[in-house]
Amino acid sequence: LEQGIALRAGDIDVVYINGYGFPAYRGGPMFWSQQVGLSRVVETMRRLAPTHGARWRPAALLERLAASGGGWDSVRAGEHGG
Numbered sequence: 001l002e003q004g005i006a007l008r009a010g011d012i013d014v015v016y017i018n019g020y021g022f023p024a025y026r027g028g029p030m031f032w033s034q035q036v037g038l039s040r041v042v043e044t045m046r047r048l049a050p051t052h053g054a055r056w057r058p059a060a061l062l063e064r065l066a067a068s069g070g071g072w073d074s075v076r077a078g079e080h081g082g
Contacts, residue, residue, distance in 0.1 A: 034071050
């Protein structure tokens with residue numbers, strides 16, 4: 001979203017469910033993260049990054065949304081406020 005490659009969080013969910021095998025019953029990674037709480041996802045990623053590498057570092061957009069209490073539904077490509 002932050003890079004403008006996807007227009008909506010739901011677009012990312014479709015790719016992950018159909019292309020990468022993310023469990024459909026979870027609704028996709030973006031939907032799932034919204035359900036469990038973006039701040040919880042950021043906490044977990046920060047904990048995993050030192051051991052498992054930079055790919056676990058949360059994206060700046062995710063960190064901003066978690067800090068502000070926002071959600072993916074408020075984000076459209078190119079309108080992420082940062």
